[in-house]
Amino acid sequence: MSGGAVGVESPTRQAISAAQRLVVKVGSSSLTTAEGGLDHERLDALVGILAKKVASGSQVVLVSSGAIAAGIAPLGLRGRPKDLATQQAAASVGQQTLAHAYADSFVRHHLTVGQVLLTANDVVRRSHYRNARRTLNRLLALGAIPVVNENDTVATAEIRFGDNDRLAALVSHLVGAEAMVLLSDVDALYDGDPRQEGSAVVSEVTSPSDMAGVSVASSGTSGLGTGGMASKVEAARVACSAGIPVLLTSAAQAVRALGPADVGTAFAATGAHLSARRFWLAHAAGARGRLHLDEGAVAAVVKRRRSLLAAGVTGVEGAFEGGDVVELAGPSGTVVARGVVAYDAGELPELIGRSSHELPPEQRREVVHADDLVAMR
Template identity: 40%
Template sequence: MSEREQAYTVEHLVTGREALTKAKRIVVKVGTSTLTYANGRLNLNRIEAIVKQLADLANQGKEMILVSSGAVGAGLAPLGFKEKPKDIAMKQAAAAVGQGILLHMYEKLFREYGHTVGQILLTREDSTHRSRYINLRNTLFSLIELGVIPIINENDVVAIDEVKIGDNDTLSATVASIVEADLLIILSDIEGLYTANPQTEPTATLISEVSTITPHIYEIAGGAGTARGTGGMFTKIEAANIAVNSGVHMVIASGEHSDSIQVIARGEARGTHFVARHTKPHMRKRWMAFGSRLKGSVSVDAGCAKALLQNGSSLLPVGVTAVTGEFHEGETISILFEGEEIARGMVNFSSQDIEQIKGCNSHEVAGRLQVQSAHAEVIHRDNLVVLR
């Protein structure tokens, strides 16, 4: 067994899954391929099974939040489309019809099981603007306090590429981070993360647990989703990166099983479990790292990387080796070591200024920039989130 494979042993599974049984606040994301048949029409049996599981967990005192895809898919059949249209306006028209159909279905089923739901439609701007981020957080907490099950989807009717969150995997992880959830469950048409693509590699095996998201995890996350869905495994790993670094456990599992949500909540083996970090960053740091847009990156040397990862240090100019992209003071960037993202933070300098001061000592910064005084740090540790 290789070192990489040893990271996913069954011994980890026993202790890791126990944490899931204690999850109080749970976000469940359901993909389009789980909610619809191949012809685009809604899979009513599967939708009811999902609603029943969520309602039953809510009856146990759990706080449930549903992030649902399927608005565009639900609108295809009523509009006579045989597949998802490529034209943006037509796709948004399908979403406009489908959102009403989907919410009506959820509202009816949840009401039959004794629960009230509330719909929230989001765009990228709702998480990138700090004031909107806080307002969204307050609204979600209010709904949870009132015993309402929020149903969240990206607002595909008005969203364009510039304001789209990207996919509902990322959306669900962002929501889980915002509400400080204990567990995020992503249901799709796949059983979890495999050691290789199971469609092309017959010997590929399911990885039960991932304790650290390494570049290798991204490498083996190749492949795309179905024609009805948009999120392949790669987007789910990106979602896992947001979740675990926000202190949220995440499990990817197949939605084709009628009991996946309950099995996972009981701590039993199903899908792939991504283990959360022990500490949850402060709300402002979570927004900074996972809500705001990344504007660029800096690369650092080995000594700097060690100081950031092991000592919780600030990022000093002496450790910076390269700058990528154009950004301004106060924007959020990635910190890379050997091509791997190890942290994110809010910079004190523009990319142009960092180009001038990279590699120099802090007392030399003002002279390099020809100013009377300047920050000693490129990113202060109070504005920095470590991702490893």
């Protein structure tokens, strides 16, 4: 089936079309040949579309995959490398190729690009998060096009985003984007394998119920990227939960995606725009441990947005220090919130389950303060 133009214009699509600041993510398969070389014709076509969007008055941040894929052919590799060292070598060659290609292409439209390479540490650590946000906002203010990619040359398994779809969602919040557009090799979200007869396009996702029965793949079809439909749907969920609507379609539909937004699958914003700190807590920060809560504490934290006290904690997992981010789980084990813990893991066992009046004055502070909490449901 085909994810062609949508007949009815929804409020979500109107918001995406009217966005004055948006993040566009393009996948490896949309920029490279099957052999792994950079496809300059397709890159130039995308740049032309983005330049037209900028000329209309919008600010655009481009999150671009393709560095590792672009390095495959120059290094004489037969396909995407599986070992980390060769991936990093391919990225070091391909990133340079990709950056030069974008700079040369955008300059023909009298636009300047700024390359921004990020690792997960740049959003997991709050100081780095703020620095990345300042850099991106300043580039936009100066009229430049930030071209963002994961710094694959130095990223290791422990500090990777995993795919650029998640990176795009985090960047969307970093810059206060009004919309996010995900461009890949699939024209929309389908309710089954799009290669199978009978699979239908899911045109709009306005709530989790719209995803009921939808099966998504966890890897791309080209073999050149790390993402898949599952990562795109998860990235859309993250962005939408922070008040940012998302359009998912193919790079071949980019003209309409960045115009009337009447193609592909539109994901409606499902939550209010979170503060930078709460978004960081919910989606960017890496949890160093877990606290188990009783039902009363879950109600206080999730429903009443109260601080977590020692009396409501029933168990401690992990080796964390005061100031680290931890997950808060209810009696069933489901994570219900995340927050910045005020104690080291070794200090908590003697405090948990005890009321404040039972503790010495120096240990009566909150385990996690309400200002450092974000509910996850």
